[in-house]
Amino acid sequence: MSIGDERRRLAVYCASRLGGRPAFAAAATAVGDHLARRGADLVYGGAHVGLMGRVADAAVAGGSHVIGVITDELGDREIAHEGIHDLRRVMDMPARKRAMYDEADAFLALPGGVGTMEELFEILCWAYLGLHHKPVGLLNVEGYYDHLLAFLAGSVDEGLCKPSVLGMLAVDTEPVRLVDRLLDDATTANGGNIG
Numbered sequence: 001m002s003i004g005d006e007r008r009r010l011a012v013y014c015a016s017r018l019g020g021r022p023a024f025a026a027a028a029t030a031v032g033d034h035l036a037r038r039g040a041d042l043v044y045g046g047a048h049v050g051l052m053g054r055v056a057d058a059a060v061a062g063g064s065h066v067i068g069v070i071t072d073e074l075g076d077r078e079i080a081h082e083g084i085h086d087l088r089r090v091m092d093m094p095a096r097k098r099a100m101y102d103e104a105d106a107f108l109a110l111p112g113g114v115g116t117m118e119e120l121f122e123i124l125c126w127a128y129l130g131l132h133h134k135p136v137g138l139l140n141v142e143g144y145y146d147h148l149l150a151f152l153a154g155s156v157d158e159g160l161c162k163p164s165v166l167g168m169l170a171v172d173t174e175p176v177r178l179v180d181r182l183l184d185d186a187t188t189a190n191g192g193n194i195g
Contacts, residue, residue, distance in 0.1 A: 008186045009067070010035060010179065011043040011104035013119040015112040016050040016079065024111045027141045028054035030175040031110065036062020040183055043103045045096070046070030046088070048081035051110055056081055069099045097122060105186035106135040108178065111144045127168045128161075135185040137170040137178050145171075 018025050028051040035042055042059040045052050046068030059066050066084040074080070075089050090096050097119060109120040126132050138145055149171065155161040170185070172178035 007065075008038075008040045008105045008183050009043050009103055010040055010182060010186075011100045011107045012052075012055050012110060013045070013107065013112060013116045014051040014055060014110035015116060016045070016047050016052050017113075018050050018054075019111055021111075021142060021144075023142050024051055024144075025054050027139060027175050028052075028110055029058045031055050031108065031139070031179055032058025032060075032064070033062055034176045034179045035059050036064040038179065038183055040179075041065040041067070043067045043069070043100050045100075046081055046084075047074065047079045048083070049079050051112070053081060055110070056084055060084060067103055069096050069103075071096055101126075101132075104134065106137070106182040108137045108139060108182055110139050111141050117148075124165070124169060128165050135170060135182045136168060137172070137182045139175060139178055140171055140173050142173075 012031060014028060032042065032055040036059055041064050042056060044056055047053060047070065056066050056068065060083060065086070067086045067088065068081050068084045069088045069090060070080050071092055072089050080087060088099060090099055101123065107123050109116055124136055127136055140146065152166060156163050156166060170178060170181055172181070
């Protein structure tokens with residue numbers, strides 16, 4: 001996104017499964033819906049399944065432009081979302097994460113597993129190291145991330161992380177409020193870089 005472009009792009013990290021709580025799918029739908037209401041666009045992992053599919057379907061239905069980035073291997077497993085505006089295939093996971101970083105003004109993690117954690121912690125680590133200044137958020141649906149937040153606080157208490165790490169992660173339980181905060185705080189795509 002170029003400087004002066006008014007539309008913001010939110011990268012959403014989340015599971016390719018729905019999980020066992022209806023609140024997870026409801027939160028994913030709420031995020032996609034609200035992105036569209038705000039006139040913002042979605043960048044995500046390109047799948048049609050799980051929470052990923054829910055957030056993309058809601059964003060598309062509301063009129064957001066949706067960019068999906070998926071690896072060739074995952075696309076070949078027939079989980080690629082063919083109903084989005086811009087489906088990009090890349091060679092591997094590092095290329096996928098880099099493409100999502102490049103396209104996004106802010107980042108949001110919904111409930112997810114190890115893949116979501118890997119994406120969230122990489123983008124949070126880059127912020128912690130000062131490699132970018134884009135906002136990063138965590139949607140703590142029904143306390144799903146309580147243990148993760150306790151881990152981060154514990155790492156600060158043990159002297160293994162600087163306290164500043166806690167302020168680099170916007171945490172909320174309410175999807176609309178958190179999306180608004182991230183979009184309002186978003187820097188331009190040129191606000192920071194890595195490498």
